[in-house]
Amino acid sequence: MRYVAIGDSFTEGLGDELPDGTPRGWADRVAAGLAVATGEPVEYANLAIRGRLLEPIVTEQLDAALSLTPAPTLITLNGGGNDMMRPGGDMSRLVGLTERAVRRCVDAGVRMVLISGADPSGRLPFGAFMRRRGELLTAAVGELAARYALPFADVFHDTEIRRAPYWSPDRLHLNAAGHQRAAGLILTAMGHPTAAHVVDPGPAESRRLLAEARYYREHVLPWVHRRVRGRSSGDDRTAKFPQWTPVGSV
Template sequence: MAYRRFVAIGDSTTEGLWDMNPDGTFRGWADRLAERLAQDAPDLQYANLAVRGKLARQLVDEQLEPALALRPDLASVLTGLNDMLRRDCSVPTVIERIDTLIGALRGAGADVIAFTLPDPVPINPIAKGAAARLRNLNRAIRDLSATHGTFLVDLEAHPVASDRRLWHTDRLHANPHGHARIAAAAAEAMGLEGADSSWTQPFTDPLGPRSTVSHAVWAGKYLAPWVLRRLRGVSSGDGITAKRPQLEPVLGT
């Protein structure tokens, strides 16, 4: 079907970090998917309520009601990584919140795109603690997708999603190539014309080893500020507002 109102909710991945437009704003997989959808429906209206650093609880408290008010016929829900990175997170509670998000959107008549999260360890070796929590979350998301009847983008099922060549140097966000693959994965899950499984194909050249120098640089530039924010009880999303809070036409398609 041709959608008319696409609303994306989530955190930094859906906001689009670090996939940059020429003017310095963030693009990201959701913008890319909206551009593809607008090829079939030029009158498509698109809103993106995602804000970096947000937890699943904050999507329920801050993004769900505004999303429902926009009356989407298509919505996307990508959340959970920020929760899983916290050792004290309750995976069952996060699952309940994702169930609330998907259930409310489906109950309002929207088709929903849901996502599993890729294995973080090949991207960031210190994420081993989060990996077990993510596997449990992903199993639950597959079940929720089946229960609610969503499109499912199963990133975990394809090893290329964890190839660090698709990830920014911060080891947390996709780079432009990664965002392009996520958008292609969503298009395939939705059965859009011309979409296929080519996004799952691995790189033809082998991945080289990560140097100890790059690890030290990463720790100083990205890990230390993240730890400091946690200690201070602040988030990278504090003071940030959604880049596209209202439905607007998709330009440049």
């Protein structure tokens, strides 16, 4: 099996860092899970880069994925989350981009798995707006997967993963527990039933005024400043595993 993951920060693994600071994430965990489930060697590449919009994911990253030697046998695709956070986002355009990527993989004889990202909207500014867009995109991608008979991992509608213990302090990216749960959901959708990770509820999250002010200062304002400057958190970054990397269990 030769597995390539393409996408943005969700697929890169932001929020689930190893001791050396390298992001791990659900895709690394899925690659290891596939090796265990199949009992066969897995070659793995991860071309995802934080901050990427869907168009470069399904053009630049997909081009690179299909150009790997030997060719991939499996590609997972998630994207659109960064597009949804920007004004004027066109959900129908995102669906069209996704379908073109699906057709390219079908034509190349590569199995594709479509994945919807986890829903962070309940704890974010303008969260209701984001959830409406997320619902539209998830429904459309689910229909697309059904039409092409592709596996579809609907992480967006997993209500457990919406709880605070699965999220990083920025409330936008999953933490290690969240990525572990997502990996279980995705492996199950791929046909390898895996128990999804569950964490204890723990103490209630503090949403007091001082805590909220610190959150806006440390996470929201830097994001706004990047948007104003036309910058992305992924500028000048490259993929963490651009070539085939052998994977064992973790």
